[in-house]
Amino acid sequence: MVDEGAAEQDRAPARVLLQGEPDGWHCVVVDGAGGERRSDLPGAGTRWSTGGRADPEPPWWRRRLAETAEGLRESVGQRLTDAAFREFGAEAVITWFAVDEPVAWEGLVTLKEADPARFPGRVAPFVITLEPGRGALLPQANLLFSTHAPDAWTTLTTIAERCGTPPPKSSFLCGWADHRSVRVGRGTLALSTDRGEDGVERLAEICGTRAPGWSGNPELRFRLDGIDLLDQPAGDVTALLRELGHEIVTRGRTVRLAASGLTLYRPGEADRFTAVSLQPPAALGALRIL
Numbered sequence: 402m403v404d405e406g407a408a409e410q411d412r413a414p415a416r417v418l419l420q421g422e423p424d425g426w427h428c429v430v431v432d433g434a435g436g437e438r439r440s441d442l443p444g445a446g447t448r449w450s451t452g453g454r455a456d457p458e459p460p461w462w463r464r465r466l467a468e469t470a471e472g473l474r475e476s477v478g479q480r481l482t483d484a485a486f487r488e489f490g491a492e493a494v495i496t497w498f499a500v501d502e503p504v505a506w507e508g509l510v511t512l513k514e515a516d517p518a519r520f521p522g523r524v525a526p527f528v529i530t531l532e533p534g535r536g537a538l539l540p541q542a543n544l545l546f547s548t549h550a551p552d553a554w555t556t557l558t559t560i561a562e563r564c565g566t567p568p569p570k571s572s573f574l575c576g577w578a579d580h581r582s583v584r585v586g587r588g589t590l591a592l593s594t595d596r597g598e599d600g601v602e603r604l605a606e607i608c609g610t611r612a613p614g615w616s617g618n619p620e621l622r623f624r625l626d627g628i629d630l631l632d633q634p635a636g637d638v639t640a641l642l643r644e645l646g647h648e649i650v651t652r653g654r655t656v657r658l659a660a661s662g663l664t665l666y667r668p669g670e671a672d673r674f675t676a677v678s679l680q681p682p683a684a685l686g687a688l689r690i691l
Contacts, residue, residue: 412488414481414510417495419473421466421504423448428477442476444469447504467503474506479587481510483615490515518586518618526620527564527585529609531679533625533661537607546681550579550594550602557583557592564619578602586617610676623677625663635667635674 411434418429426442447466449458478495485493492515495508518524530538536545542556557569566584574580574593579602582591588611595605609623611631623630628641639656643649650657654667656674666676 413512414485414493417477417481417508417510419470419477419497419506419508421447421470426469426473428473430481442473444473463503470503470506474508477508485512486515486519492516516618518620519615524618524620526622528622528624529590529607531607531623531625531630531663531677533658533663533679534682536604537679544592544604544607546604548604550604553592553594553604554581557581557590560585560590577605582608585621586619587612587614588616588621590621606678606680608676608678612675613671613673630665630677631674634672635665638665638674 411432413433414430415433416431418431420427420429421444423446425446426444428440428442430438430440432438449456449462474495474497478493481495482493485491489512491512494511494513496511497506497508499505500507527540532538534546536543536548539556539560542559544553544556548556554569561568561583564583564585569581569583571579571581577593578595580591580593582589588609591608591610592604593606593608594602596602609621609631611621622632626642626645628638630638633641635656639649639651642658647658648660650659654669656665656667657663660682662680662682664678665674666678667674
C-alpha cells in the first residue's frame with residue numbers, strides 16, 4: 402500500500418538554489434526525494450562587460466548584483482509558493498542563506514497553511530479610490546495633491562505597517578523631487594513629489610502596479626467611478642470609462658483620460674491593465690511611460 406503522505410512529502414519542495422553566472426541567473430528546486438528542477442531566470446549575467454576592454458568593475462557593480470539577487474529571490478519565492486498552492490494547497494516559505502553573496506544563495510523551504518486571501522471573500526481588499534484633480538482616498542487615510550511631502554511619506558509608512566510589508570523604498574525618478582513606494586500584497590503603491598511655485602514640495606503623482614495572477618494579502622485595487630481598473634479586462638474598462646463620458650486617448654497599449662490626468666498601462670499581450678497613474682490634469686505634459 403502506497404503511503405500518500407510520504408509520497409506527497411517526497412514531491413514537495415525542500416530546498417532552492419539561486420545562482421548567478423557570467424551568462425545569466427538560474428534556480429534549482431530540490432524536492433524531498435532529491436529530484437531537481439532547473440529554471441533559467443530573467444536578468445543579465447554577473448560579469449562586468451566593457452566590450453572587450455579590461456576595465457575594472459565599478460564600485461556600484463556589487464550593489465547592482467545584490468539588488469538583482471534580491472529581486473530574483475522574491476520572484477522565485479512567489480513562483481514557488483503559487484506552485485505549492487496549486488499542487489499541495491499550501492504556501493511555500495523560503496528562508497534564504499548566502500552561500501557566496503551576492504551571486505549564490507540557498508533557501509530552505511517550509512510548507513504552511515494556505516493564505517486566507519487565496520479564497521475569495523476571506524480578506525478585504527485594500528481599495529484606493531481615485532478622484533481626478535483631487536488625489537486618492539485610502540482606507541483610513543487620504544492622499545491629496547495638496548498633501549505636503551512629509552505627510553505623504555508618513556502615510557506610506559503607515560500603510561507598510563498595516564500591511565506587514567517592508568518600509569517605503571526611496572528611488573530616483575527623473576523629473577520628480579522624490580519618489581517612494583510601498584508594497585501592498587503583491588502590488589505596489591508609489592508616490593512622487595514635486596516643488597510648486599511657492600517652493601513647497603507636495604504630492605504630484607500617484608502610481609499603482611499589480612502583476613497578473615494572485616494579488617497577495619491584501620489585494621490592491623484601484624477604483625474610479627466604481628470601476629476596478631486593474632481587475633477587469635482592459636477592453637471592458639476602456640468601454641465603461643467611455644460610456645461614463647470620459648474622453649479616451651489610446652496610444653499603443655496605453656490609455657489616457659485626457660481631462661482627468663489618469664493613465665492606464667497594459668504591457669505585452671496582457672488582457673488587463675497592470676499599472677495606473679494619476680496626476681493633476683494641469684501637470685500632464687509629455688506622456689510618462691512606466
